[in-house]
Amino acid sequence: MLRLALAASLFVSLFFMPAFAATYYEEQTDFDEHSVPEAGYRWDRQSLQVCISKEDGVPNKYYVWSKLAVQDWRSALREYTGDADAWSMSARYAPDGAMAGCDVRVHIYDTYKDFPGYPDQKGAYTAVQYTGGISDEADVYLSPKVLHGDGSTEIDLPGYAFRNSAVHEMGHVLGLSHNAKIKGYLMSPQFDFWEEDDQLPITTMELSTLAEIYGSRGLAG
Numbered sequence: 001m002l003r004l005a006l007a008a009s010l011f012v013s014l015f016f017m018p019a020f021a022a023t024y025y026e027e028q029t030d031f032d033e034h035s036v037p038e039a040g041y042r043w044d045r046q047s048l049q050v051c052i053s054k055e056d057g058v059p060n061k062y063y064v065w066s067k068l069a070v071q072d073w074r075s076a077l078r079e080y081t082g083d084a085d086a087w088s089m090s091a092r093y094a095p096d097g098a099m100a101g102c103d104v105r106v107h108i109y110d111t112y113k114d115f116p117g118y119p120d121q122k123g124a125y126t127a128v129q130y131t132g133g134i135s136d137e138a139d140v141y142l143s144p145k146v147l148h149g150d151g152s153t154e155i156d157l158p159g160y161a162f163r164n165s166a167v168h169e170m171g172h173v174l175g176l177s178h179n180a181k182i183k184g185y186l187m188s189p190q191f192d193f194w195e196e197d198d199q200l201p202i203t204t205m206e207l208s209t210l211a212e213i214y215g216s217r218g219l220a221g
């Protein structure tokens with residue numbers, strides 16, 4: 001009887017055990033694509049200092065969400081590669097004009113109309129300067145107010161959508177390009193995250209591509 005009960009409880013616990021137990025990323029199970037195209041640049045330094053500025057009228061939560069996007073990648077990369085010392089990147093507040101020494105500058109604007117790249121750029125975007133495939137510096141432009149792909153509908157991004165776009169742009173900073181699939185993946189090009197109802201996770205697909213780009217030693221691999 002005891003043996004039977006043990007067998008039954010073992011069965012139950014196996015049955016209910018989650019298939020995948022990572023804390024900071026999810027397993028990608030939608031395999032239309034198996035990897036994310038590489039952007040053609042990568043960092044080669046021990047650590048990355050991300051500085052975040054915001055326009056005066058931008059609520060503080062957007063700064064916090066941008067900072068969390070950096071932490072999301074760091075936690076996911078460390079967990080995925082099993083190296084808690086690598087992938088050193090941190091984010092701090094730095095007003096525009098006080099960003100000397102920052103590897104990555106994140107600018108949060110009131111509206112997309114204030115983007116330096118407007119009117120060409122109407123949604124979040126990233127510009128990375130690199131030499132011989134090695135990144136020198138990067139700028140990320142974010143705003144809670146963007147223009148829909150239809151060219152006329154202004155969108156106030158819900159919190160999760162802004163967070164998605166911040167994580168997506170940090171993916172570009174790290175060296176990821178866009179998936180072919182127009183939407184559904186974190187690195188899909190179509191900027192329609194407001195159609196989701198939650199933040200998109202970082203998955204094994206983005207992480208395996210980054211692990212391939214950087215090898216096993218993190219940013220200085």
Ligand SMILES: [Zn+2]
Nearest residue numbers: 168172178189
């Ligand atoms: Zn993008």
